[in-house]
Amino acid sequence: MTYSIVCLNCGNEKLSRYRTTKFCSDQCRGKYNKKNRGHKQKCKQCNTTFYNYKERTFCSYECNVKFLRDNPTPIQVYKPRPKRIKSCINCNKEYDTHQDRSKYCSYKCKYEYKVKKKPISNIKCKECGKWFSTTNKLKVFCSEKCGDKNYYRRKEMLRRERIVSNGKVHWDIAIERLLRRERHSCYLCGETVNTKTDHNDDYYPSIEHVVPVAKGGTHTxxxxxxxHRRCNYLKSDEG
Incomplete structure (x- = not known):
């Protein structure tokens, strides 16, 4: 769509795609602005006439500040929605709410209602063999304890399979025998191990393979x- 406009400088007519076009060319715009020092405008605060190339509301920054000071913008007061009395679809308890789509009196009722809608499945625990009820069909273990027990047991079985595949195995290796042979001394840091602490303590003794089992080392x-457990962990599988 095109619009017929009249140039403000030369008065010639021109077709333009924009309704706001005022000049037929850039030369006419430059000549008009040089002649008129911009467009004739009126200040909203002091009502004085001024010229500017862009459309302005005030002639100066001071007029703008003075107008805002004399005519402060009213603060919009937030008006909350009126409260409505509703009945919870889970416990049938009446409660007040501002929300139109609210259905539950609390997050607890929301969770209970959604759990009730899910089908309950009876599953046999993969570790202890007990039957338990759950809404999650993908659940395999009845508790975290059974899950951890199964994980560490499978991990130990894989470790033993790797030990056997590496070659000869001395199954009589034990912490007590190593303590007597090494005289309670850690071969990595040279300090004495502590057998009186908890098994998970950093300075409790552990069996360390010089050539790691992961790199083909034998359990001999x-x-x-x-x-130490800490030294063993820091060394990892670096042979």
Whole structure:
């Protein structure tokens, strides 16, 4: 769509795609602005006439500040929705709310209602063999304890399979025998191990493989040493 406009400088007519076009060319715009020092405008505060190339409401910054000071913008007061009395679809308890789509009196009722709608399945625990009820069909264990027990048991089975696949195995290796052979000394840091602390303590003794099992090391007396749990962990599988 095109519009017929009249140039403010030369008075010639021109077709333009925009309704707000005022000049036929950039030269006419420059000549008009040079002649008229911009467009003739009127200040909203002091009512004086001024010229500017852009459309302005005030002739100066001071007039703008003075107008805002004399005519402060009213603060919009927030008006909350009126409260409505509703009945919870889970416990049938009446409660007040501002929300139109509210259905529950609390998050607890919302959770209970959604759980009730889910079908309950009876599943046999993969670890202890007990039957338990749940709404999650993908659940395999009845508790976190059974889940951890199954995880560590499978981890130990995989470790033993790798030990057997690496070659000869001395199944008589034990912490007590290593303590006597190494004289309670960690071979990585040289400090004494502490057997009186908890099994999960950093300085409790552990069996350390000189050549890691992950890199083909064997579980034999010539490849095992005594080390702190912390030192063993920091060394990891670096042979």
């Amino acid at each position: 007396w010539d490849n095992v040493k005594l080390a």
